[in-house]
Amino acid sequence: MLELNQILKANEINFAILAALPAFFLSLLLLVLVRAWVIQDKGAEGRGRVARRKRRLLVVEVEKRLVQFQTCMDEGK
Template identity: 70%
Template sequence: MVEILMGRAMLELNQILRANEINFSILAALPALFLSLVVLMLLRASVKQDTRVEGRGKIARVQRRLLIVEVEKKIVQFQNCID
């Protein structure tokens, strides 16, 4: 009689575990999912910083070119004054 009850209990427990197998799989995958999200956020933040720095570099390059143009204009004016 005890063996029959134990067998039923084991069968019911087995059915419960099979029904929750998907839940266990999801719970096992959650830490990896959170870790990958954190890594993606860090990568995204670093890429944004790189583009900002690159933009500043482009602006600085344009400003240097404008300064060079102004210097060339002054040199031409100076040469015209000398002539």
């Protein structure tokens, strides 16, 4: 009878662990997603050729937006 109680207690512990595993993995996945969202690719950081090209493209995009804004302001007057 004592062995049966030990087996039942061991099974109870196993079921408790199995019940907690989905919540653990879900929280781990959530942590990974939040970390990836916070630490996003900064784009044009660095010193290499690719970073320089990205910075140039960003400057071109800003210039286009400024010209578009100025055109809208001129048409509005």
